[in-house]
Amino acid sequence: MDLKQTVTALSEVHGASGSERNAAEAALEMLRSFCPDAGIINGNVTGHFGEHREGLPSLVLDAHIDQIGFAVTYITDDGFIKVGNIGGIDRRLLPAQPVVIHGKRDIKGVICSVPPHLTGGSSKVPEIDEVSIDTGMTKEELELIISQGDSVTFDVSCRELLGSRITGGALDDRCGAAAILYALEMLKGKKTAYNVTVIFSAQEEVGERGAKIGAFDINPDIAIAVDVSFAYAIGEDESKCGYLGKGPMIGISPSLSREISDGLINAAKAGNIPYQTEVMSGLTSTNADRYSVNRCGAKACTLSIPLRNMHTPAEVIDLTDVELTARLLAGFITEGE
Amino acid sequence: MKELLKELCLTDGISGDESAVRELIINKIKDVCEYRVDSLGSIICFRKGRKTPAKKLMICAHMDEVGFMITSVRGDGTLSFGTVGGIDPSVIIGRQVRVGKERINGVVGSTAVHNLSKEQREKAPDTDSLYIDIGAADKAEAEKYVSPGDCAYFSSEFAELGTRIKSKALDDRAGCAMMIELLREEPEYDTYFVFNVQEEIGLRSSAVSAFAVAPDYAIVLEATTAADIDGAEGAKRVCELGKGSVISFMDRHTIYDKELYSLAFDIAKEEGLPCQTKTMIAGGNDAGAIHISGKGVRTIAVSLPCRYLHSPSSVIESADLESTYRLVRTLSKRIPEL
Numbered sequence: 161m162d163l164k165q166t167v168t169a170l171s172e173v174h175g176a177s178g179s180e181r182n183a184a185e186a187a188l189e190m191l192r193s194f195c196p197d198a199g200i201i202n203g204n205v206t207g208h209f210g211e212h213r214e215g216l217p218s219l220v221l222d223a224h225i226d227q228i229g230f231a232v233t234y235i236t237d238d239g240f241i242k243v244g245n246i247g248g249i250d251r252r253l254l255p256a257q258p259v260v261i262h263g264k265r266d267i268k269g270v271i272c273s274v275p276p277h278l279t280g281g282s283s284k285v286p287e288i289d290e291v292s293i294d295t296g297m298t299k300e301e302l303e304l305i306i307s308q309g310d311s312v313t314f315d316v317s318c319r320e321l322l323g324s325r326i327t328g329g330a331l332d333d334r335c336g337a338a339a340i341l342y343a344l345e346m347l348k349g350k351k352t353a354y355n356v357t358v359i360f361s362a363q364e365e366v367g368e369r370g371a372k373i374g375a376f377d378i379n380p381d382i383a384i385a386v387d388v389s390f391a392y393a394i395g396e397d398e399s400k401c402g403y404l405g406k407g408p409m410i411g412i413s414p415s416l417s418r419e420i421s422d423g424l425i426n427a428a429k430a431g432n433i434p435y436q437t438e439v440m441s442g443l444t445s446t447n448a449d450r451y452s453v454n455r456c457g458a459k460a461c462t463l464s465i466p467l468r469n470m471h472t473p474a475e476v477i478d479l480t481d482v483e484l485t486a487r488l489l490a491g492f493i494t495e496g497e
Numbered sequence: 498m499k500e501l502l503k504e505l506c507l508t509d510g511i512s513g514d515e516s517a518v519r520e521l522i523i524n525k526i527k528d529v530c531e532y533r534v535d536s537l538g539s540i541i542c543f544r545k546g547r548k549t550p551a552k553k554l555m556i557c558a559h560m561d562e563v564g565f566m567i568t569s570v571r572g573d574g575t576l577s578f579g580t581v582g583g584i585d586p587s588v589i590i591g592r593q594v595r596v597g598k599e600r601i602n603g604v605v606g607s608t609a610v611h612n613l614s615k616e617q618r619e620k621a622p623d624t625d626s627l628y629i630d631i632g633a634a635d636k637a638e639a640e641k642y643v644s645p646g647d648c649a650y651f652s653s654e655f656a657e658l659g660t661r662i663k664s665k666a667l668d669d670r671a672g673c674a675m676m677i678e679l680l681r682e683e684p685e686y687d688t689y690f691v692f693n694v695q696e697e698i699g700l701r702s703s704a705v706s707a708f709a710v711a712p713d714y715a716i717v718l719e720a721t722t723a724a725d726i727d728g729a730e731g732a733k734r735v736c737e738l739g740k741g742s743v744i745s746f747m748d749r750h751t752i753y754d755k756e757l758y759s760l761a762f763d764i765a766k767e768e769g770l771p772c773q774t775k776t777m778i779a780g781g782n783d784a785g786a787i788h789i790s791g792k793g794v795r796t797i798a799v800s801l802p803c804r805y806l807h808s809p810s811s812v813i814e815s816a817d818l819e820s821t822y823r824l825v826r827t828l829s830k831r832i833p834e835l
Binding site for chain 2 (some may be wrong): 182233236238240242248249250251252253254255256257258268269270272273274276277278284285290292295296297301315316319321322323325326327352390393394395396397400404405468469470471472473474476478
């Protein structure tokens with residue numbers, strides 16, 4: 161598997177929360193080569209990996225397949241599209257941002273930028289209800305293609321930066337899905353210590369809703385949420401960040417299972433895999449929060465890929481971290497001698 | 498003209514570093530006119546017409562675009578930059594850029610929204626706080642690819658939105674595209690065409706080239722702010738896409754020649770071309786330097802209405818480009834007959 165190609169392919173299909181179909185189907189296609197029974201269950205891409213043996217604990221590898229975006233709320237008489245946000249949008253960078261509206265077909269547009277003479281010269285950040293999209297089409301033309309509720313995502317493609325770093329949109333959390341797929345490739349044909357199920361879950365960005373029902377469905381003993389977390393960059397608080405290129409961030413938190421955190425740390429040490437720790441003092445704001453309190457509870461942990469500029473069209477990751485995340489997952493899951 | 502415009506827009510050339518655009522333009526025009534490049538880098542072309550007019554006409558547009566200049570490579574391998582020309586920070590953050598001679602990819606990062614205070618979320622960052630991330634692990638790696646003084650450019654797609662065009666640098670490659678088209682056909686009268694540089698940092702080379710050409714009349718081809726967006730009413734819309742060429746009576750640098758102003762509207766009426774004026778007095782363009790050049794130059798500015806000017810996603814209407822081209826073609830014939 162070409163990791164860069166996998167990450168790029170996954171991040172360039174759209175799937176705002178609730179409209180994940182395209183992204184989910186792309187991920188499903190990839191997952192099928194490791195989990196032949198994989199399918200989409202209530203929005204979640206779900207597949208069982210390898211042979212599940214009696215008596216082994218069950219483990220879910222989760223990455224969310226949705227991304228932030230917008231939903232069409234209204235089309236003005238002048239043909240501007242009004243939207244609401246899906247997930248945490250940074251409104252500061254919206255002016256003149258190119259987007260794609262996913263109607264009956266995809267339509268390109270640009271978010272209106274208000275010139276300084278209309279703002280009195282101040283760089284006022286628009287409220288979400290002040291955001292309009294310019295498509296070059298009239299209301300009548302748009303109404304044939306666009307309906308209220310259609311999703312909108314940033315129009316961005318991946319690009320290579322120096323070294324093994326890349327930029328793109330929706331790397332949160334398609335790089336997590338890619339890490340899981342890469343781990344499965346490493347695990348293929350090997351004996352595992354767990355009965356592994358993969359869930360590429362829907363609707364994480366609006367409150368981990370896909371994971372809630374996926375957790376209930378699979379009812380795992382252990383769950384690892386493979387997501388992204390903050391990589392240090394100028395403007396960030398260094399004490400709350402990991403670093404790009406220094407390996408996956410293993411979560412430690414009162415809401416996570418210390419046993420799994422330690423297990424991941426030990427697996428990293430045993431496999432000589434660089435890692436970082438991510439200490440959180442409460443909930444994790446990841447799908448791990450849902451798995452841990454599912455049914456009778458599960459031992460959950462987060463494994464995060466460091467990422468800069470989260471929730472922007474300029475997200476940056478280091479592919480080394482994705483590969484190391486996969487290696488760590490594979491090491492943790494492989495049955496010891 | 499759309500293909501020509503695309504080629505022009507996707508060629509990078511910020512003020513002071515216009516060489517790639519200059520080369521492209523020269524390639525397009527070298528067979529149809531005499532030309533020379535002046536000491537600042539403007540291309541001054543002379544196109545022989547069927548007749549030699551009593552008074553000299555100059556048509557000009559500027560080839561430079563807004564962008565960035567790298568000011569230092571920081572310890573962590575990120576790049577500090579200054580803006581070349583006026584660019585709002587809200588259209589800089591979260592964008593892809595190309596950096597340096599090798600055009601390596603970079604992004605302008607931004608603190609994750611999760612980690613901003615409530616106040617920070619409501620305020621656009623200062624440009625000084627922004628930086629370009631090229632993925633360098635440290636200063637040494639970055640310095641292999643980038644040096645202070647290198648330019649950086651918006652990396653953005655040229656796309657068609659319905660009948661509109663979205664791109665960077667439409668200001669003023671649209672003007673350049675129209676001039677190249679005009680140069681391709683034999684004009685009625687001898688005409689000077691000037692592709693200026695350094696407009697975005699203060700109408701500089703136009704002063705020099707206008708002095709050199711010493712015209713009696715000038716037509717400045719530009720792109721100007723259209724604010725016909727949702728929520729903007731009346732005069733605040735300034736001018737509108739799809740309503741044709743924008744003829745200004747006044748901006749912050751020029752009070753335009755009244756006879757030329759009327760002539761443009763008369764021609765538009767005769768030829769059934771849409772034409773409008775601006776409903777706000779603001780900004781300026783090379784006309785500011787040209788009309789007070791030498792003993793004075795009678796000057797008109799003909800602009801394309803353009804939304805989101807100075808952003809990586811400026812938008813114009815194709816029909817405006819066509820009708821403006823036709824209007825200017827007739828103007829260039831009628832002005833020498835005044």
